[in-house]
Amino acid sequence: MHIETDLDTIFDNLSTAILMVDKDLSIRFANLAAQVMMQISRNQLLELCLPQLFSRECLDYQRLRDTFVNAEGYSDNEAQFAFNDGRFMLVDVTVTALEQSEERLLLLEMKKIDQQKRISQETSQWAQQQAARELIRGLAHEIKNPLGGIRGAAQLLERTMASSEVSEYTSLIIEQSDRLRNLVDRLLGPNSPPDFAWHNIHRTLEKIRKLIVLDDSEKITLHIDYDPSIPEIWMDENMIQQALLNIVRNSMQALKDTTEGGCISLVTRVERQMTIHGKRYPLVCEVKVIDDGPGIPDNLKDTLFYPMTTSKRDGTGLGLSIAQTLINHHRGKIEVDSWPGHTEFSLYLPIDKKEPG
Incomplete structure (x- = not known):
């Protein structure tokens, strides 16, 4: 039985984001999954070229242009896409050259790495x-x-x-x-057991904010974005403060050599149904420390939390290692995403309704 259907319908029902671009890297087609990934409507996408869509060259544009000439496709695994609205994601990308009405186009298949x-x-x-x-x-x-x-x-x-x-x-x-x-x-690391009690995470963050404000040696702009709905957390306040302070100091050091001082953002949110070290938690507190510094060098990303790992000439490389140890004591985790102009440390702490057994 032969079934006829519209190609647009087929593309729009794919879970993979599809873009087609011409030799100028202008977008000529975008399926529904691409619109969802980019968070831009089809009509808006068709008015853009790839360098306008992403905030940095997460795609090798010269390699794309070479593909128009040699028609040899390629794949990139775990490419880090950074969008102009500040979002980022890891994506597997496949590029294929197509002949369409005597014109060569490039088909970009982009699949977000699943959770x-x-x-x-x-x-x-x-x-x-x-x-x-x-x-x-x-x-x-x-x-x-x-x-x-x-x-x-x-x-x-x-x-x-x-x-x-x-x-x-x-x-x-x-x-x-x-x-x-x-x-x-x-x-x-710490040689005493945690002193757990119910604490407000924002009170801890405010102590750190005051320390940043009091540090007159750095011209740093501080941005606060708290979620007031976050309940008290079962934690050792001193340990969490030390962990956050180590990360904030790391950001301040990264901004030290910038001419304008840069910006640090402290953000809190609630995440739901998150898996941490193999265990699923219904509610998790997310604390983000974001700076607009030069980013973490690629050669340090995989070993960033190892002891003695540092890019500073006078650094010990212990601050982030200690921070992770302290967060581990709270059944939490630390994630980091970084590229030039944006480094984001995310701390996750389980939100308990009662004292954990």
């Missing part, structure tokens, strides 16, 4: 980070034990030999031993 794939990636990364953290903790203990012996021997030597020359060296040994011990203590 299950993100959960799988998150689980894998979390397992790797946990393994790295356990390795660091083991090494830290192995360093700390002989370090105490070195310091004690230096103190004993200092007491038994009154020479000023010897005292100079023993003081140096003690000073450096203390410095290493402090570093090891930071690697090990």
Whole structure:
């Protein structure tokens, strides 16, 4: 049985977003899924070219133009699309050259990476980070034990030999031993259990906001966007404050070298039915720290939360690692998305109706 149907109808019933562009990269066709993805109507899309649609070159435009010449299609996995309205998403893209009425067009198939794939990636990364953290903790203990012996021997030597020359060296040994011990203590993370109680997350954020305002050394604009409907959260306020402060300081450092100081946004929202480390929560508090700095270097993105990972010349690389450890104590997680001009850290904390058992 032969069934005749309109191509537009077929395209509009696909879950994959379809765009067709000409040699000038002007959009000539967009299906319904593309309109949903771009959040722009078909008529508006047909008045745009690709560089007008995205806020940065998340597509290799020269490669697209070369495809018009050689007619060789290609695919990009997990391309990060950033839209002019500030949205971003990970997308798998396939580009195919087509001949249409003696004119060559490019067919772009764009499929948003589904939530299950993100959960799988998150689980894998979390397992790797946990393994790295356990390795660091083991090494830290192995360093700390002989370090105490070195310091004690230096103190004993200092007491038994009154020479000023010897005292100079023993003081140096003690000073450096203390410095290493402090570093090891930071690697090990908090050494006391969380002091959980019901707290308002916005009160914690306001304390951080005041600290930013009081820091006159940075010309930073602060934007606040709170959701007042968020109920109190079962948390250790000091730990959450420290985690958020570490992330905010990271943003302030990223904005330090910008001529205008930049902007930091503190945003809170409620997310529903979110999976965190394999467990699904009906309600989750989302706290976003967003800055318009230069973005995170690509070579650091996969290891950003590992201890000792930093792009700063004088940095220890412990701030984000400690922040994640503190959030893990609260059954939460931290996600980050970054490109030039936009870095967004998202903290997720379960919202409980009663004290969790």
